[in-house]
Amino acid sequence: MACREVCHARVACVGVRLVIARCQVDYAGRLSAHLPVATRLIMVKADGSVSIHSDDRAYKPLNWMTPPCTLSETTGADGGVVWTVSAVKSDDTLRITIEEVLLDVRHDLGPEPGLVKDGVERRLQQLLAEHPSAIGAGLSLVRREYPTAIGPVDLLCRDPDGTSVAVEIKRRGDIDGVEQLTRYLELLNRDPLLAPVRGIFAAQEIRPQARTLAVDRGIACVTVDYEALRGTDDSSLRLF
């Protein structure tokens, strides 16, 4: 009589586990996806996430499961191993059928001190809020993140005439940003206490089509030199 014993094991992982194996993968959830048998890298992280990599898609895996999720390993009598990764909050499942394991290593990475970033949009907005004249001569800040029904405007300013100016700030100025500012302007101009409100689209780099659209809508474009602005900020700290 053939033995049909099946072993279930809930797998907990410390650090990173790296498995290179010939495997087949099936995902069912927000979409259905299937990977035929081939040799791939399977990465299991301490947060429980699982990702299956080929050797060519930059950092993006072929399939994955984001945390929180659980990984259980099922071994059939024929020695076939199936990993089933299940999302905790939905019924998404990732099934990895392993034919042959070529590498299986674990390593504890210890604590991650964390990533430090500089040059993101938030910082640009902060710098421009402190130096609104870098956007336009004589501009003064009324309020940062000025609220509207469809979200906050990055900066609301006033020019020397007392006219209201709405400023949308992007790292990269794309058409989307112009559309966004257009929506804000339409709403703000309904407010008789503010109207008329003109718009300025400020970005480190403005795409040609975005500039064309902005100009067509009477929105001014300003390209901002982040490094110079940061320099201006630094110089304001100098003693002279």
Next chain:
Amino acid sequence: MACREVCHARVACVGVRLVIARCQVDYAGRLSAHLPVATRLIMVKADGSVSIHSDDRAYKPLNWMTPPCTLSETTGADGGVVWTVSAVKSDDTLRITIEEVLLDVRHDLGPEPGLVKDGVERRLQQLLAEHPSAIGAGLSLVRREYPTAIGPVDLLCRDPDGTSVAVEIKRRGDIDGVEQLTRYLELLNRDPLLAPVRGIFAAQEIRPQARTLAVDRGIACVTVDYEALRGTDDSSLRLF
């Protein structure tokens, strides 16, 4: 006299190379980012891409470089090793200063047969094209993917009065989708044979801000139950 010989090596990689090392990482490009010394996983793929992983953050690396890029290894006289990854099309650079290597393995994964996907939005459009009454009572389909100068409208329908209805279908209804439908409506309403055309924004889930904008523009919102619709579809296949 101290030896200051420096060795440069252009590193080519077949398959995947996995290195676990105590390292420091600095990225300079579209932004600046810095990672203090800690133990991390460095993955180098055959396409030249490099990614640095901690043991959380799902599949997204802390730092990375997308192909095309080149990796060169510099060894100083003190034994310190620095990997410099440079983008080919820009001056983005990733510098990995390696203090200690805990693992260094390579493995050729061979060819990837490729991923097969079956998406939800496509299927949702197909189901709604077959059952337009799920969008609105008495609605009938004129054409799926109705062409305009700026791309096809998901569905063009007619209501019982004979009025044209443009339908934009999304899995998640966001402001972008409302903008998209607005552009289509503006174009369609220029066609005297179709005008007036009203719009319906149909999605599995519609974000509050998107709903606000849609209503403000006279666009109706319909949330669609994908599972129920799939059930409806199944029942249409039954023999009775």
Next chain:
DNA sequence: CCATAAATGTCGATT
């Protein structure tokens, strides 16, 4: 925890 906007978004198709 939900909602929203940014992201070194990535990725693919199309112009």
Next chain:
DNA sequence: AATCGACGTTTATGG
């Protein structure tokens, strides 16, 4: 090369 839209987007942030 630039643009546009989708993504199983993921991630961070504010209410």
